[in-house]
Amino acid sequence: MKKIFLIIFSLSVLLIGCQNKTISSTDNIKEKPEEKYYSYYTGKECTADDNNKPSFMGMIGNSSQARPQSGISYADIIYETSAEGGIPRFIALFHDNLPEVIGPIRSVRPYFIDIAEELELPFAHCGGSEDALNRISNDKNLMSINEISEGSYFWRDNKRKAPHNLYTSSENITKYIISKNLEIKNKPFLSFNSEYYSNSEFTEANNLSITINKGYNTSYNYKDGLYTKSMDGKISIDALNNNQLNFSNIVIQKTNINLSSDNLHLNIDLLGKGEGYVLSGGKVIDVTWEKSAKGSRTILYDKSGNKVPLSPGKTIWHIVDKKNDISIGTPSK
Structure with a gap:
């Protein structure tokens, strides 16, 4: 009789222990972090x-x-x-x-x-x-x-x-x-990385000037993480809200721009490979742009052949002739 009682008591202890373990393991389950989403075009x-x-x-x-x-x-x-x-x-x-x-x-x-x-x-x-x-x-x-x-x-x-x-x-x-039932499938523009341009090895750059011809030039000054645009010496604004045009990223794509056979319109070569720059976060890096076929994306690469991301925010992308004058300023020491 004592043996039977001991067996029943032992089983009861085991069952209670299992229940306690089950409760404690449930308590330790953490909720999954809420998934975050980022804009395809600004990375925000x-x-x-x-x-x-x-x-x-x-x-x-x-x-x-x-x-x-x-x-x-x-x-x-x-x-x-x-x-x-x-x-x-x-x-x-x-x-x-x-x-x-x-x-x-x-x-x-x-x-x-x-x-x-x-x-x-x-x-x-x-x-x-x-x-x-x-x-x-x-x-x-x-x-x-x-x-x-x-x-x-x-x-x-x-x-x-x-x-x-x-x-x-x-x-x-x-x-x-x-x-018109247009089917629009938004796709990522380029990748975005908020830490990429904090690299101390990148060259500092706080201003940029692009002279297209005698009749037009545009420039940018960097302050508080943004590049403010000027055209022909005047700060560019939006007539709708009087806001200045500010950008987190400036891409410069250098290519061949020539007159077409009518001596009026332009031919601009956007296929193949070429050189350029990206200014972001007060830094500038040399890049190579590449577009393999019509309809394909233009990709930016660094000197090591790695894809270059942008900082989150708005981007202005200049397509300029190889012969245009581009001046990138660095802070005075």
């Missing part, structure tokens, strides 16, 4: 749904008569290069923040189409060169939003002289995208 933290919002691009004039532009400070990425006569022009990407007014909207060129095609995004414009319009007509995959045929999504501002008075809005372009 966002919500899970933000990267699914429609993105689009706009052709924006940048001649002296077009300044100050509206909505340009909202753009996540701005590409800047020349049109006829070396007059600069922007194609800007809007996603994270959507302005109520965008413009002045101008005509498109084949190399701007190359950029929109690379990013697989629709682009708002007003007409274009013959080569550009022929390409749009022959390639139904290009998501052109042309004011010539879609005038209801644009308007003219009588306070300005044509052709520098055509505008659109994020609301109008989004309505167009929805009405």
Whole structure:
């Protein structure tokens, strides 16, 4: 009888011990950290749904008569290069923040189409060169939003002289995208790394000047983590909110820019490889850019052949001729 009692008592102790172990192991289970999401175009933290919002691009004039532009400070990425006569022009990407007014909207060129095609995004414009319009007509995959045929999504501002008075809005372009059932698949632009440019071995650089020709130059000054843009000696602002144009990253892509056979329009070589610079975090590094085929992404590499990330924030990407004068300043010791 004693033996039976001892056996029952021992089993009870074991069962209680197992239960206690089960409780303690459950108590030690930690909740999984909440997953974080980052903008494809700025690398800044966002919500899970933000990267699914429609993105689009706009052709924006940048001649002296077009300044100050509206909505340009909202753009996540701005590409800047020349049109006829070396007059600069922007194609800007809007996603994270959507302005109520965008413009002045101008005509498109084949190399701007190359950029929109690379990013697989629709682009708002007003007409274009013959080569550009022929390409749009022959390639139904290009998501052109042309004011010539879609005038209801644009308007003219009588306070300005044509052709520098055509505008659109994020609301109008989004309505167009929805009405046409455009399939937009946002994809990461480049990688972002907030610590990359803290490398003490990188060269310090707190100002930049790019002289395109006798009629246009642009420059940047670095302060508090941002590069403030000036054009022709005047700080660049957004007419919509009076904000200065500031960027976390400046990319300079050097290539061949030549007159086309009509001696008017430009040919800009965006395929192959070339040299350039990235300025970010008050530092500058030499890079090599590479684009293997039309529609493929332009990738930036360092001297060791590693892909170069950007700092989180807005980016301006200059496409310049190899012969253009570029001056990068370093702090005085």
